[in-house]
Amino acid sequence: xxxxxxxxxxxxxxxxxxxxxxxxxxxxxxxxxxxxxxxxxxxxxxxxxxxxxxxxxxxxxxxxxxxxxxxxxxxxxxxxxxxxxxxxxxxxxxxxxxxxxxxxxxxxxxxxxxxxxxxxxxxxxxxxxxxxxxxxxxxxxxxxxxxxxxxxxxxxxxxxxxxxxxxxxxxxxxxxxxxxxxxxxxxxxxxxxxxxxxxxxxxxxxxxxxxxxxxxxxxxxxxxxxxxxxxxxxxxxxxxxxxxxxxxxxxxxxxxxxxxxxxxxxxxxxxxxxxxxxxxxxxxxxxxxxxxxxxxxxxxxxxxxxxxxxxxxxxxxxxxxxxxxxxxxxxxxxxxxxxxxxxxxxxxxxxxxxxxxxxxxxxxxxxxxxxxxxxxxxxxxxxxxxxxxxxxxxxxxxxxxxxxxxxxxxxxxxxxxxxxxxxxxxxxxxxxxxxxxxxxxxxxxxxxxxxxxxxxxxxxxxxxxxxxxxxxxxxxxxxxxxxxxxxxxxxxxxxxxxxxxxxxxxxxxxxxxxxxxxxxxxxxxxxxxx
Amino acid sequence: xxxxxxxxxxxxxxxxxxxxxxxxxxxxxxxxxxxxxxxxxxxxxxxxxxxxxxxxxxxxxxxxxxxxxxxxxxxxxxxxxxxxxxxxxxxxxxxxxxxxxxxxxxxxxxxxxxxxxxxxxxxxxxxxxxxxxxxxxxxxxxxxxxxxxxxxxxxxxxxxxxxxxxxxxxxxxxxxxxxxxxxxxxxxxxxxxxxxxxxxxxxxxxxxxxxxxxxxxxxxxxxxxxxxxxxxxxxxxxxxxxxxxxxxxxxxxxxxxxxxxxxxxxxxxxxxxxxxxxxxxxxxxxxxxxxxxxxxxxxxxxxxxxxxxxxxx
Numbered sequence: 001x002x003x004x005x006x007x008x009x010x011x012x013x014x015x016x017x018x019x020x021x022x023x024x025x026x027x028x029x030x031x032x033x034x035x036x037x038x039x040x041x042x043x044x045x046x047x048x049x050x051x052x053x054x055x056x057x058x059x060x061x062x063x064x065x066x067x068x069x070x071x072x073x074x075x076x077x078x079x080x081x082x083x084x085x086x087x088x089x090x091x092x093x094x095x096x097x098x099x100x101x102x103x104x105x106x107x108x109x110x111x112x113x114x115x116x117x118x119x120x121x122x123x124x125x126x127x128x129x130x131x132x133x134x135x136x137x138x139x140x141x142x143x144x145x146x147x148x149x150x151x152x153x154x155x156x157x158x159x160x161x162x163x164x165x166x167x168x169x170x171x172x173x174x175x176x177x178x179x180x181x182x183x184x185x186x187x188x189x190x191x192x193x194x195x196x197x198x199x200x201x202x203x204x205x206x207x208x209x210x211x212x213x214x215x216x217x218x219x220x221x222x223x224x225x226x227x228x229x230x231x232x233x234x235x236x237x238x239x240x241x242x243x244x245x246x247x248x249x250x251x252x253x254x255x256x257x258x259x260x261x262x263x264x265x266x267x268x269x270x271x272x273x274x275x276x277x278x279x280x281x282x283x284x285x286x287x288x289x290x291x292x293x294x295x296x297x298x299x300x301x302x303x304x305x306x307x308x309x310x311x312x313x314x315x316x317x318x319x320x321x322x323x324x325x326x327x328x329x330x331x332x333x334x335x336x337x338x339x340x341x342x343x344x345x346x347x348x349x350x351x352x353x354x355x356x357x358x359x360x361x362x363x364x365x366x367x368x369x370x371x372x373x374x375x376x377x378x379x380x381x382x383x384x385x386x387x388x389x390x391x392x393x394x395x396x397x398x399x400x401x402x403x404x405x406x407x408x409x410x411x412x413x414x415x416x417x418x419x420x421x422x423x424x425x426x427x428x429x430x431x432x433x434x435x436x437x438x439x440x441x442x443x444x445x446x447x448x449x450x451x452x453x454x455x456x457x458x459x460x461x462x463x464x465x466x467x468x469x470x471x472x473x474x475x476x477x478x479x480x481x482x483x484x485x486x487x488x489x490x491x492x493x494x495x496x497x498x499x500x501x502x503x504x505x506x507x508x509x510x511x512x513x514x515x516x517x518x519x520x521x522x523x524x525x526x527x528x529x530x
Numbered sequence: 531x532x533x534x535x536x537x538x539x540x541x542x543x544x545x546x547x548x549x550x551x552x553x554x555x556x557x558x559x560x561x562x563x564x565x566x567x568x569x570x571x572x573x574x575x576x577x578x579x580x581x582x583x584x585x586x587x588x589x590x591x592x593x594x595x596x597x598x599x600x601x602x603x604x605x606x607x608x609x610x611x612x613x614x615x616x617x618x619x620x621x622x623x624x625x626x627x628x629x630x631x632x633x634x635x636x637x638x639x640x641x642x643x644x645x646x647x648x649x650x651x652x653x654x655x656x657x658x659x660x661x662x663x664x665x666x667x668x669x670x671x672x673x674x675x676x677x678x679x680x681x682x683x684x685x686x687x688x689x690x691x692x693x694x695x696x697x698x699x700x701x702x703x704x705x706x707x708x709x710x711x712x713x714x715x716x717x718x719x720x721x722x723x724x725x726x727x728x729x730x731x732x733x734x735x736x737x738x739x740x741x742x743x744x745x746x747x748x749x750x751x752x753x754x755x756x757x758x759x760x761x762x763x764x765x766x767x768x769x770x771x772x773x774x775x776x777x778x779x780x781x782x783x784x785x786x787x788x789x790x791x792x793x794x795x796x797x798x799x800x801x802x803x804x805x806x807x808x809x810x811x812x813x814x815x816x817x818x819x820x821x822x823x824x825x826x827x828x829x830x831x832x833x834x835x836x837x838x839x840x841x842x843x
Binding site: 032034037038040041124178179182183196197198199200230231232233234236237240241243244246247407410413 | 560562563566577610612613614615620623679682683686687690693694695696788789790791793797798800801802804805806
């Protein structure tokens with residue numbers, strides 16, 4: 001309540017005109033980026049947090065980069081690449097002008113070392129599967145890398161745009177050991193590690209020789225001398241700071257303030273329409289009550305997504321009327337139409353027809369079993385708000401939803417168990433195959449396939465989508481997989497988050513990107529006018 | 531006086547022990563496992579078990595507490611789960627800013643509180659007295675976070691007079707002074723009311739006392755009567771209150787530091803708890819509790835120095 005009141009107060013404040021004179025502007029030639037929380041580490045192979053990614057993207061580079069449309073793969077450290085006819089070998093031709101922050105030239109050996117470290121079980125990267133089924137990765141010469149797979153993996157280039165695939169300096173890793181990304185970093189990115197005070201700020205300085213930025217930017221070189229990533233936990237303080245110029249950029253904007261902030265003349269807002277970060281509820285399809293497809297369909301019909309988006313995100317998210325964002329590569333509109341839309345009367349009819357009759361307390365019963373199920377989730381304000389709304393919607397059609405939210409530190413462990421019937425989660429993805437192969441492959445049970453979805457047909461379709469050599473075949477397979485899942489109501493899609501980047505008056509070129517939830521990506525076009 | 535000091539110090543030991551025990555037990559009951567935090571979200575059970583053994587979490591609670599105390603006595607508060615830096619090192623970096631903030635808050639709020647209280651007492655029943663009373667009651671009733679937001683809104687945002695996004699430099703620089711004004715106004719703002727009200731009551735009592743009447747009869751100026759004979763004798767309860775309030779100021783510092791992103795112990799505590807950095811959270815609890823105990827000890831000693839009857843009681 002206190003936070004809502006405080007946010008409302010500042011939301012009202014944002015509507016007020018701000019004087020031109022910025023008495024307390026951020027330091028000259030230093031970009032101050034505000035964020036809500038810090039990351040636990042900046043080692044790209046160990047951390048999967050968005051907070052790590054947003055800094056790692058500035059400190060290092062990947063072989064390939066991703067365009068603003070979130071579909072087109074562009075050159076990165078590799079200026080070009082070829083794929084063998086059997087789809088198993090990718091040959092990357094590296095730029096010859098790349099150096100690490102310490103001045104050492106980057107070679108193919110560094111790429112090989114970095115990818116091998118990422119997939120090494122000893123590194124314990126939670127996302128090493130993203131590197132694909134590697135057979136061998138080798139340096140053909142100082143500037144050519146051969147990336148050989150045991151089978152085709154059509155997602156590889158997308159996966160290699162993610163910060164987990166960052167190229168890092170072996171010497172620094174070996175010198176710092178477990179403290180790499182904690183007490184130092186050495187990458188080839190546009191900015192270099194200067195200092196980190198955990199939970200307060202991380203300071204980067206311009207990489208003096210950097211000139212190999214991805215072609216999606218107008219400038220291949222960084223335009224700012226220093227970047228300070230400052231943790232400002234209070235949303236109200238962040239909002240006030242961006243308007244007064246005490247800080248320059250942030251993507252951590254409370255949804256309640258987005259519209260008002262758009263009207264403030266001293267703030268530039270940039271929105272990424274192709275932002276793929278969705279919230280959903282997944283059902284354990286082999287647990288009582290939710291193992292009935294009729295119940296899952298009724299839940300989809302009973303929940304008013306529009307109202308939830310208004311109540312939870314103040315209208316600054318999209319109701320998820322399909323399993324995936326329609327702008328993502330591989331989206332199937334037909335599968336989208338198969339997701340039941342809000343119709344509580346129809347939900348009641350579906351439950352009646354399936355034999356679920358209202359009990360004395362209003363909760364439906366079938367064969368002596370109450371229509372009651374337990375949902376797990378991580379303890380966040382957003383999850384709490386939308387689960388309360390869903391709970392109320394379901395109660396109206398006679399379904400009892402019990403909610404248990406966990407602190408993130410224990411929640412992930414709990415979510416790997418079988419002690420719940422459904423769960424809520426949000427996740428980033430870069431393609432339809434990326435999202436679906438992660439959650440619906442039966443080999444990924446019990447996590448991240450927490451639904452226990454075990455369907456050979458889905459597995460076969462996902463395998464085809466991942467290994468197809470032609471785009472048409474890949475598309476056909478992943479679209480069929482979407483229809484298979486949608487027709488079984490395995491999820492309740494809830495909402496698609498929006499991404500905005502707010503920039504102060506003196507900042508030009510701050511454009512929202514959104515790869516893996518990261519707002520600024522490399523930020524090469526960001527320039528300070530004073 | 532020395533004996534009194536030793537007695538008070540001895541009494542502080544069991545209090546500190548109690549604080550350490552409660553702090554330790556609190557960390558045991560929160561639904562978070564430090565081994566899981568350190569191992570990461572995808573760790574296997576055997577890795578978590580190995581880390582539990584490394585951290586000594588597989589031992590009985592009393593053993594863990596004993597080990598914790600033993601390390602503490604050696605000045606070892608452990609290592610942060612987040613960045614592997616010794617807790618003492620991070621605490622050392624944050625104590626300074628917290629002390630700065632507290633001193634800056636007291637620097638303006640105590641004199642103002644005493645002045646307002648004295649004025650209200652001297653002109654008891656007047657419009658001025660009522661205005662001061664209303665102001666101090668209102669000031670004391672405003673939550674710290676709200677006062678902070680209001681100051682950010684008006685002074686920082688609307689009028690753009692002062693920075694509000696953290697420590698802008700050392701206090702001996704102009705930027706540093708500018709940066710501390712709003713947090714100090716926020717933290718000290720809740721301090722003025724209680725000091726003013728206590729001062730008013732105490733001064734009222736003293737102004738009616740025989741020695742003040744005698745001073746007036748001797749022909750001393752009103753200013754001299756009030757400041758030297760009135761206020762000075764009224765200060766004992768005020769000092770006690772200030773001591774107690776400084777302790778509570780530590781709690782206010784946690785909120786103020788969070789609102790203003792001030793890099794002090796309070797903000798470190800919040801960050802450590804939110805990121806489940808147990809050693810760091812325990813370290814901040816120890817520092818904040820020790821601060822509270824030391825402040826109370828100082829007040830006790832000061833009180834005894836001001837009123838000799840206390841040390842003989």
